[in-house]
Amino acid sequence: MKSTPTKSFPALGMDERLVVNDSSASLIRNMRIADNGMGWTNDRGWEPLIPDLAGRTYHAVEMNSVISGFVWERTNGAERYFLQENGSGTDSSELFYLYGNRGVNAKHLKLTIGDTSRRQPKPDDAGTQYIPFGRMLVIINGVDPMWKFWGRNKYNSFGFTQSTPAPDIARVDVEYQQGHATDYKRPKPETQAVSLHWKELNTHPLGLGDPSATQNNSYTYRITFVTDTGSESPMSAPSSISWVTPATDPPHAHNTVGRYGVLITNIPKGPLGTVARRIYRSKNQRAGTDGAGDTLYYVTQLSDNTTDEFCDVSTDGHLGSEASINDSVVISDNYKFGTAWNGSMWLAGGETNPNKIIYSEQGRPEQFGGFNYFDVGVREGGAITGVVPFFNNLIVFRKNAIDMIQYTAAGDGKYSITTISSDIGTTACNTAKIVPGVGLVFLASDGIYAVSGGTQGGASIVVNKISNSIQNEMKRINKHALARATAVWSAKEDEYWVHYPADGVNRPNRGAVLHASLKQWSLRNNDSKIEDGSTEDGGYKFNWLGLHPDGWILLGPERKIFVQGSSGGAQAVRGNIGIQVWSAADYCGNRATLTVQQDGTYTFASIVQTDKGDSIYASKWDDYGNPSLKKRVHSVELSTISTGYNPLALQYATNWKNDYTTASSIYPVEPETESTNNADFIFGPITDPAVQNPVALMGTAKWENDRLANIRWDVSTGLITNFKWRVKSNNYFLISTYKTNITSGTRNTIASGVGGNLNG
Numbered sequence: 106m107k108s109t110p111t112k113s114f115p116a117l118g119m120d121e122r123l124v125v126n127d128s129s130a131s132l133i134r135n136m137r138i139a140d141n142g143m144g145w146t147n148d149r150g151w152e153p154l155i156p157d158l159a160g161r162t163y164h165a166v167e168m169n170s171v172i173s174g175f176v177w178e179r180t181n182g183a184e185r186y187f188l189q190e191n192g193s194g195t196d197s198s199e200l201f202y203l204y205g206n207r208g209v210n211a212k213h214l215k216l217t218i219g220d221t222s223r224r225q226p227k228p229d230d231a232g233t234q235y236i237p238f239g240r241m242l243v244i245i246n247g248v249d250p251m252w253k254f255w256g257r258n259k260y261n262s263f264g265f266t267q268s269t270p271a272p273d274i275a276r277v278d279v280e281y282q283q284g285h286a287t288d289y290k291r292p293k294p295e296t297q298a299v300s301l302h303w304k305e306l307n308t309h310p311l312g313l314g315d316p317s318a319t320q321n322n323s324y325t326y327r328i329t330f331v332t333d334t335g336s337e338s339p340m341s342a343p344s345s346i347s348w349v350t351p352a353t354d355p356p357h358a359h360n361t362v363g364r365y366g367v368l369i370t371n372i373p374k375g376p377l378g379t380v381a382r383r384i385y386r387s388k389n390q391r392a393g394t395d396g397a398g399d400t401l402y403y404v405t406q407l408s409d410n411t412t413d414e415f416c417d418v419s420t421d422g423h424l425g426s427e428a429s430i431n432d433s434v435v436i437s438d439n440y441k442f443g444t445a446w447n448g449s450m451w452l453a454g455g456e457t458n459p460n461k462i463i464y465s466e467q468g469r470p471e472q473f474g475g476f477n478y479f480d481v482g483v484r485e486g487g488a489i490t491g492v493v494p495f496f497n498n499l500i501v502f503r504k505n506a507i508d509m510i511q512y513t514a515a516g517d518g519k520y521s522i523t524t525i526s527s528d529i530g531t532t533a534c535n536t537a538k539i540v541p542g543v544g545l546v547f548l549a550s551d552g553i554y555a556v557s558g559g560t561q562g563g564a565s566i567v568v569n570k571i572s573n574s575i576q577n578e579m580k581r582i583n584k585h586a587l588a589r590a591t592a593v594w595s596a597k598e599d600e601y602w603v604h605y606p607a608d609g610v611n612r613p614n615r616g617a618v619l620h621a622s623l624k625q626w627s628l629r630n631n632d633s634k635i636e637d638g639s640t641e642d643g644g645y646k647f648n649w650l651g652l653h654p655d656g657w658i659l660l661g662p663e664r665k666i667f668v669q670g671s672s673g674g675a676q677a678v679r680g681n682i683g684i685q686v687w688s689a690a691d692y693c694g695n696r697a698t699l700t701v702q703q704d705g706t707y708t709f710a711s712i713v714q715t716d717k718g719d720s721i722y723a724s725k726w727d728d729y730g731n732p733s734l735k736k737r738v739h740s741v742e743l744s745t746i747s748t749g750y751n752p753l754a755l756q757y758a759t760n761w762k763n764d765y766t767t768a769s770s771i772y773p774v775e776p777e778t779e780s781t782n783n784a785d786f787i788f789g790p791i792t793d794p795a796v797q798n799p800v801a802l803m804g805t806a807k808w809e810n811d812r813l814a815n816i817r818w819d820v821s822t823g824l825i826t827n828f829k830w831r832v833k834s835n836n837y838f839l840i841s842t843y844k845t846n847i848t849s850g851t852r853n854t855i856a857s858g859v860g861g862n863l864n865g
Contacts, residue, residue, distance in 0.1 A: 111729065113744070113844045116144050116722065118625020120574040125725050129574075131829065132723040133627035138599060138620045143746065144841030145627075147720035147834075150690040151644070151660055153683055154187065155203065155213070157697055163707040164215050166201065167683055169193040171661030172225060172648045174684060175235035177242050179256050185654060186242075186256065189684055190223065190233055193664060197222040200233065200244070218260050224248045228586035228611040231441070231491065231534050238445045238470050241334065247441030247455040253334070253378065261378040264471050265330075266438040269341040270373035272328055275299045277314075277348040277365045301366030301416060311418045312364025314389065315350055321392040323347035324367065326417075327401060329383045329433070330375035336471035338375070339433045340385065340401070367417045372407070379410045385428050388421040397421070401428045431475035436463060442534060445470070446494040447512050453501070454489035462489065462501065462510075464520070479522050481508060486527060490588070491534025495545045495556060498566070502537070502547070505530040507556070509566060526568045529554060533605070536592035540601045540621050543571070548592065548603050550584040552576060553617070575617055575626045581607040589613060591649050594621075597656025598687075602629070604647050612663060614646045633719035633833070644681060644693045644715065651684075658687035662694065670701045677701050680715060691837070693717050722840050723831035726761065735824040735850040742817040743832075744842040745773050751836035755818040759825040768818040773838060813841075824850050 120129035139146040169191040177186045192198030199221045205214040224246070226232035236243040242254040243263050251263040281300035303312035314322035325345050330338040346367055353362055372382060384404040390396030403425030404417055440463075441455035450470035453462040460482035466472045481489065486506025493500045501508040507526040513519055529549060531537075536548040544557030553572035558564050572579055582590075586606040591613055594601050599622050604613040616629035631645040649661030662681035670677025680696045692714035699707040729736055741755055750772055756765035822828060828845070832838060 109848065110742075110846045111844045113842045115842050116840045118574070118620060118623065119627055120725065121577040122574065123726075125574075127725075127727075129725050130723055131725045132721055132831070134632065134721040135629050135718065136627055136720050136722060137618070138623065138625075139746075139839055139841075144744075144839050145722055146746075146837070146839040147717075148689055148837055148839075149687055150692050150717050151685040151687050151694055152690040152692070153695070154659065154686050155683060157682070157695065157709050157712050159709060161213070161709045162702075163682070163699065163709070164213070165705040165707070166191050166199045166215075166221075167203075168664065168677075168679055168707060169198075170648060170664040171684060172198060173233045174649045174651050174659065174661045175242075176651055176653060176659065177235070177237060177254075178654055179240065182654065184256055186254075187659075187684060188218075188235070189661065192223075192225045195225060198225045199223065216258055218244065218252055218254055219250060226589065228583075228606070229532065229588050231532070231588045234441070234443055236443045236445055236450070238334075238450060243443065243450065243470070245440060245443055245452070247439050251438055251440075255333075261333075262376055264436055264438065264473075265336075265338045265433065266436060268435055269329060269338045269375075271341040271344045272326065272369050272373060273371040274326060274344050274346045275368040275370055277346060277367060279348055279351045279365070299366070299368045301368065301418070302363050303365070303418070304363040310364060310420055311366075313367055313417065313420065314348065314364050315391070316362045316364055318350055318352045318362060320350045321347070322350065322365075323390040323393065323396060325387040325390065325399065325401070326367075326369060327385050327430070328372065329385070330379045331381040331383060331406070332375070332471055333378045333380055334469065334471050336465070336469040337383065337433050338472075339435050340428075340430045341373070344369075364420070369415045369417060370413065372413045372415060374410050374413075381409065382407045382412075384415060384417070386417065386424070388424065401430070402426065403428060432466075433472045434475045436473050442489065442491050444492045444494055444499070446492075446499045451492050451499065453492045459488035462492065479510070479520075481522070484508070484524060486524070486530060490530070490532045491537065493534065493537045493545065495539065496559065498560060500537070500545060500556060502532075502534055503530045504532055507568060511560060525556070525566045529568050532588040533590040534588075536590050536603050536605075538592050538594040538601060540594050540619065541596070543601070543619070543621055543624070546571070546592075546594075546601050546603075546619065548582075548587070548590050548605060550582065550587055552579045553603065553619070571619070571624075572617070572626070575628070578615075578617060578628060581615065583607055583609055583611065586611045589648070591647070591661075593650035593652050593658055595652055595656055595658050598658060600658070602650055602658065604629075604650055612646065612648055616645065616647070631718055633721070633835075637719075645718075653686070660685040660687060665696075667696060670699070672701050672703050672705060674703075675701050676710070677707065679707075690714075691717065717835045719833045719835050720838075721831055721833045723833075724829055724843065726827045726829050727845075728827050729847060729849075731849075732826060735826060736828075737824060737848045737850065738820055738822045738828045739846040739848065740817050740819050741768070741830050741843065741845050742815060743840055744813060744815050746813065746839040746841070748773050748837050748839070751834075751838065753816070753832055753834055753836065753838050755820075755830055755832055757820050757822070757828065757830045759822055759829075760827050765831070766820075768820045771816050771818060773814045773816050 114128040117128040119133045136145045136147045171189050172192050173190040175188045186202050188202050190198050190200045201215050201217045203213040233246045244252045252260050253263045254260045276298035278298035278300040325343045327340040383406045385401040388397030439455040439457045440452035443452045448467035450465040462479045463473050464477045487504030491502040499510040509525050510522045531549040533548045540546045544555035546555045552570050555571050556568050558566045583606040590605040592603040601619040604616040607615040618627050646663035647660045651659040665680030668678035677699050681694045694715050696713045698710045752770045754770045755768045758765050
């Protein structure tokens with residue numbers, strides 16, 4: 106009987122559902138959309154960001170897992186910092202970056218930010234947050250001190266988490282002006298007192314106080330610190346001074362009525378990063394009942410962090426602008442989440458402030474006003490789990506809800522908060538990334554969602570699930586460790602890659618990829634190694650995904666210990682050392698042999714590249730449009746890109762059973778040129794010396810121009826209902842389109858039997 110070829114289907118993305126598009130795949134593992142857009146290819150692996158070179162010396166902390174990281178550029182890209190936080194097990198971690206020369210015998214220098222005992226995140230903890238703000242990078246995790254990193258070796262504490270100390274004020278000694286009635290002998294000033302007296306003039310007076318005899322005078326002083334971010338600290342506790350203007354009648358006839366200077370002493374010095382101190386005071390409060398009140402005014406700024414005395418001689422009329430003790434307040438150092446948005450620094454959540462969001466004054470990231478906050482504790486949805494800018498809005502993630510903060514510039518400007526979802530939330534704030542054409546994409550406990558839309562011109566914000574086609578995979582997520590999930594968006598790769606803990610594991614060990622331009626999904630994991638019974642799991646345990654400024658995806662891997670080693674010249678063998686790069690490497694990281702030195706450092710000795718696990722493209726289960734009719738499948742034909750002598754095997758399964766039969770192994774070449782000098786080029790070394798064929802070389806025409814190759818595998822299924830095929834290989838391959846040849850039978854499926862009479 107003559108067979109009938111199906112039409113040629115383009116190879117589309119994954120869909121795990123039972124009824125799907127004819128072109129969908131049931132599984133795509135460790136593949137990507139080809140650069141030419143022609144199909145799916147497996148040409149990616151990973152390699153170290155800093156190459157392993159003979160003689161290179163490693164710091165001991167480099168041997169630990171990379172649990173978080175961040176790439177930060179300064180001065181228009183002239184400086185690039187690849188920060189990494191390394192730790193192992195449940196021990197402490199260290200945040201640092203490497204610098205120094207490259208080449209043989211290179212020793213990379215290390216700059217640690219803070220101390221070497223940062224707390225590692227727990228499974229339900231999102232970990233360290235990195236917040237660029239102008240020329241600095243703010244680093245917080247809700248437990249350790251908050252840091253401002255300025256590049257090079259400069260960093261200091263962020264925010265005002267302690268009260269500003271108050272200065273001392275020397276007593277105004279009015280008695281010093283009183284002399285003896287005949288010889289004008291004056292007494293010495295009292296201890297901790299000073300007499301700075303100015304005679305009352307008709308114009309341009311100096312000094313404080315009411316020059317009228319026997320008047321009460323009283324003033325309150327406070328000071329603030331000004332930091333290198335232009336932010337002003339909370340005001341200190343008040344320091345007060347008072348005196349009574351002396352009488353001029355006997356026995357005080359020798360007093361001269363006037364005003365006095367006030368000497369401020371022991372002016373406190375601010376923390377590292379303080380560039381100035383400011384002095385404020387009240388106007389004359391007199392006896393407290395008829396005075397000027399508690400309002401404070403600007404007196405002066407000491408533009409240094411060293412001066413410890415100042416003499417105030419300004420009259421009330423000379424004071425500057427009014428100030429309030431609520432302009433800046435002390436904040437907690439336990440905020441866990443943060444971001445920069447609308448010119449302000451936003452901090453939220455944490456163990457001591459689970460429902461609170463605070464924001465700084467615009468342009469002053471460390472200055473938080475007393476009324477600059479929102480409290481979502483009265484709203485349903487649980488604690489705050491992240492804050493992420495989304496164009497002209499600020500998205501506030503909570504465990505079971507999503508809120509949105511907006512800014513209205515009219516008038517004096519104000520912020521408002523609304524709820525956009527009362528039943529969808531997440532603890533995986535590190536997965537929230539803006540994907541062009543899709544929205545703000547994030548991972549929740551039951552799948553992957555996108556926030557899209559806007560608030561301009563009557564538009565509205567909506568939240569939709571976009572992972573229905575891989576919902577079986579989403580069910581594997583460990584919800585209790587969801588906060589450790591990580592993600593990256595790369596325009597270069599056209600991928601949103603999210604990596605998450607699954608199958609009871611507490612750190613990310615599986616990944617899903619949204620190929621944004623086609624809005625299709627694939628998976629990235631180590632299943633092929635496990636399926637083959639290998640003790641080397643092939644990696645794919647990434648605690649952090651990041652982005653190189655040039656668009657490359659960066660990986661923060663879980664360390665792999667093959668041989669532990671100890672000090673004193675012993676050998677150690679480690680895999681996945683330091684930050685890795687997702688690249689065209691034909692391997693998955695490497696295994697380095699190192700010599701452990703007495704001082705705890707490691708010296709590189711040799712390297713072995715780690716083989717890639719198998720990539721898979723598997724078709725959907727196909728009943729060819731008629732599940733009630735049996736049919737025979739004779740062949741599967743794929744349109745692929747020629748890759749020379751890299752054999753591909755096709756496997757197939759029938760009738761919903763995942764028991765695969767191998768059809769054959771075929772070279773993806775033109776059959777007419779096989780085993781000749783005109784054979785298609787290959788992307789790797791020639792393994793068979795008896796076969797002469799060209800190797801693809803960078804810069805040649807053969808490398809630049811892809812060739813299509815149509816290859817066919819013959820299969821013999823017998824009469825079946827459903828058919829499925831897959832290509833599983835770690836050789837390079839690309840699948841563009843496919844079709845099958847079938848013969849439809851005349852036999853219908855067997856009718857179901859009917860059970861007996863239950864009543865006998």
